Amino acid sequence: MPEPNxxxxxxxxxxxxxxxxxxxxxxxxxxxxxxLLTGLLLELLPAERMAEWFGRSDVLDAxxxxxxxxxxxxxxxxxxxxxxxLLDRGVSLIAVTAFLISWVTVGSIQLxxxxxxxxxxxxxxxxxICFVLAILIAVLTPTTLQVLHLAP
Amino acid sequence: MTAKSTMRGGLWFLLAVLLLYxxxxxxxxxxxxxxxxxxxxxxSRLLPVxxxxxxxxxxxxxxxxxxxxxxxxxxxxxxxxxxxxxxxGILSAGPVYPWYAMLGxxxxxxxxxxLMSVFLYNRAxxxxxxxxxxxxxxxxxxxxxxxxxxxxxxxxxxxxxxxIDGRPAPHRGNKPPPARSGD
Numbered sequence: 001m002p003e004p005n006x007x008x009x010x011x012x013x014x015x016x017x018x019x020x021x022x023x024x025x026x027x028x029x030x031x032x033x034x035x036l037l038t039g040l041l042l043e044l045l046p047a048e049r050m051a052e053w054f055g056r057s058d059v060l061d062a063x064x065x066x067x068x069x070x071x072x073x074x075x076x077x078x079x080x081x082x083x084x085x086l087l088d089r090g091v092s093l094i095a096v097t098a099f100l101i102s103w104v105t106v107g108s109i110q111l112x113x114x115x116x117x118x119x120x121x122x123x124x125x126x127x128x129i130c131f132v133l134a135i136l137i138a139v140l141t142p143t144t145l146q147v148l149h150l151a152p
Numbered sequence: 153m154t155a156k157s158t159m160r161g162g163l164w165f166l167l168a169v170l171l172l173y174x175x176x177x178x179x180x181x182x183x184x185x186x187x188x189x190x191x192x193x194x195x196s197r198l199l200p201v202x203x204x205x206x207x208x209x210x211x212x213x214x215x216x217x218x219x220x221x222x223x224x225x226x227x228x229x230x231x232x233x234x235x236x237x238x239x240x241g242i243l244s245a246g247p248v249y250p251w252y253a254m255l256g257x258x259x260x261x262x263x264x265x266x267l268m269s270v271f272l273y274n275r276a277x278x279x280x281x282x283x284x285x286x287x288x289x290x291x292x293x294x295x296x297x298x299x300x301x302x303x304x305x306x307x308x309x310x311x312x313x314x315x316i317d318g319r320p321a322p323h324r325g326n327k328p329p330p331a332r333s334g335d
Contacts, residue, residue: 013214024253080281110249
C-alpha cells in the first residue's frame with residue numbers, strides 16, 4: 001500500500017476519514033450480531049446458575065471453571081463478583097481462577113466476530129491457547145501463593 | 153480481509169443470529185423479548201467504546217504510517233514492540249470486539265501476529281477493577297495473577313505466530329541467521 005504524502009494534510013484527512021468510515025460500517029452487522037447473541041445467551045444461561053457446576057475435584061473444577069468462563073459473557077466485574085461468591089461457597093481457588101481468566105481471555109460468543117475480522121485460524125488457535133493457559137495459570141497462581149506462604 | 157468481505161460475512165452472521173432469535177421466539181417469547189431488551193442495553197453500552205475506537209482508528213489512519221507500524225510493532229520491533237503490546241492491552245478499555253477492527257488495521261500495516269495476541273491477552277488485566285479483585289482475593293493474589301498473565305502472554309503470542317505464520321521468531325541482529333544442517 002503506498003504511503004500518502006506527509007505534507008498533504010487535507011488529502012490525508014479525507015483518506016483517513018474514508019478508510020475509518022468504511023471499516024466502521026463494514027463491522028456494524030458483526031457488532032449488532034454479537035450484542036444480540038450475547039443478550040440471548042445471558043437470558044438462557046444466567047451466570048448465577050454456574051455455582052451448581054462445581055464441587056467435584058480440583059482438576060475437574062479447573063476445567064469446568066475454564067469452560068464456564070469461556071462460554072460466559074458480560075462485564076469482567078460480574079466475573080469477580082461471581083468468583084467471590086463461588087469462593088465463599090467452597091469452590092476451590094484453582095477453579096475460580098480458571099473461571100476468572102477464561103472469562104476475559106476466551107470468547108466463544110465473540111468468536112464469530114474475531115474469525116471475521118482477524119481470520120478463522122487466528123481466532124481458533126488463539127482461543128484454544130488461552131483456554132489451556134487459563135487452566136495452567138489457575139494451577140500456578142494458588143500454588144505460588146502457598147509456596148510463598150501468602151495463601152489467604 | 154477487505155471491508156467488503158467483512159461486511160458480507162457480517163451480514164450472514166447477523167442473519168444467522170436473527171434466525172436463532174426467530175426459533176427462540178417460537179419456543180419462549182417472554183425470554184426472547186427479555187433477551188432483546190438485554191441486547192439493546194448491551195449495544196447502548198457498546199456505543200461510547202465504539203466511538204472511542206473509531207476515533208483511535210481515525211487518528212491511527214491519519215498518523216500511523218505503515219513504516220512506523222512495521223518499525224514499532226513489526227517483525228523487528230524487538231522489546232519495544234512487546235512493551236507497547238502489553239501496555240496497549242492493559243490500557244484498552246471496553247468490550248473486545250471494537251478492538252478487533254484496530255488490530256486488523258494494524259496488521260494490514262505490518263503488525264506482528266504475536267503482538268496482536270499479546271495485546272488481546274493483556275486485556276485480561278483490568279486496572280480499574282483492581283480494588284475489587286484485591287477486595288475478594290487479596291493483594292498477593294492480584295499481583296501474582298497479573299505477573300503470570302503478562303509473562304504467559306509472551307510465549308502464547310510466539311506460539312500463535314508460529315502456528316499462523318508457520319515460522320520461528322525472527323532472527324535479530326546484523327549477522328545472517330545460522331545455516332541449519334542440510335541447508
